[in-house]
Amino acid sequence: MYLIEWNWWKMQTTSANSREESEEMKLPQGRLTGNDWYESDLEDVHFRGVSTKPNPPTPLFKFNNTYMEIRCGGSEEKRGLITIMTLGGICPMIYTINLMAIGFAYLDLTEPHLSSVATILLTLFMIALSSTINYLYIRYGFQITRLEAFTSRHLLIRFNRKNQQVYLHRPKSCGGIVTLPWRTTGSSAVNHRDDHASLGMRQILHWHPALTGLPHCEMAMIGNQGNGGSELRDQWEFIRRYMEEGPDAVPRPRLSTQLPSPIQAFSAQFEGMSRFLRNSSWLFKVILLMVWPAFVILGTAHWVSLMLCWRPRWPKVIREAGLPGKPVPPLTTLADYPPDVQERLLANADRWQLKPGKRPDKKPRSPRARSAKKDASSV
Structure with a gap:
């Protein structure tokens, strides 16, 4: 993985716009702490x-x-968690929906006398659903799958x-x-x-x-x-x-x-x-x-x-x-x-610009401070 x-x-x-949006979503105290060198x-x-x-x-x-x-x-x-989700969940779901969409379309084409407005609408809905799921997986899901499969072994x-x-x-x-x-x-x-x-x-x-x-x-x-x-x-x-x-x-x-x-x-x-x-x-x-x-x-x-x-x-x-x-x-x-x-x-x-001097030591939290905070929260 x-x-x-x-x-x-x-x-x-990440793009400048995406980074700006993600920074705005962070709390003020957590925006720059991870970037200090x-x-x-x-x-x-x-x-x-x-x-x-x-x-x-x-x-x-x-x-x-x-x-x-x-x-x-x-x-x-x-490694293996994404494989389980892909082979055990996502692939069977995509296969089933595609198979159903093909089946409905096949029946409407080969036996039109059995078709009605409802069955045609259902067929169109299944084709649209199948196309949407296939697009979403190819566009977004496959890059997650490739973290464990169809890529370099190590x-x-x-x-x-x-x-x-x-x-x-x-x-x-x-x-x-x-x-x-x-x-x-x-x-x-x-x-x-x-x-x-x-x-x-x-x-x-x-x-x-x-x-x-x-x-x-x-x-x-x-x-x-x-x-x-x-x-x-x-x-x-x-x-x-x-x-x-x-x-x-x-x-x-x-x-x-x-x-x-x-x-x-x-x-x-x-x-x-x-x-x-x-x-x-x-x-x-x-x-x-x-x-x-x-x-x-x-x-x-x-x-x-x-x-x-x-x-x-x-x-x-x-x-x-x-x-x-x-x-x-x-x-x-x-x-x-x-x-x-x-x-x-x-x-x-x-992100990687160096600040002068040494990294400041983290201030240890004393037991008295922790107990005071606990008492304040319980009031």
């Missing part, structure tokens, strides 16, 4: 060691002396250590394929202060426009969900050492298949939960056993969605990048996008 990446790209390419935020973009135990992110598809390739995606564990990130570049492989609806400099890559796993919010989270890599020269911020959520900040730092250290020191500086990883594996489909539902499950009570484990049919249904739908997609393929210039005598892929610039997309990206460029 590419819902996070799809929404991220839509947010960055400070110069101190870029201090996290560094390439110093953060761990002594480099551990590869998984699933990792390719690893050699030139590049390594890892799966991306911010909500892979939820989002990919490729680290090329020979050219010191990073490549993102995504559908056009999620930003498309881009080439970025390795030395502009920031990670969410470099600071211990974020450990409390890292359980069950994926590592987020980001490329701020102040470093890349692009008018927008790029983002990639790589690998499986982690069991905490230390695990994510081990994964970042693996990537850092590979790019900075080479493949001999990291342990040899175990590679995963890019085929639609049922093992990956069913295990995705338990990503980031291994430490929690080991320490959970026996009652919680019994509850999990009671709801196992839900896991089977979701895992099956996940597997079906993988089979309904095709294996992503890189452009030739990226496939040959790093080989002797082959050209270095050009970095992505604003000019690589269509004119209408360029206009919308520039219209949203102010």
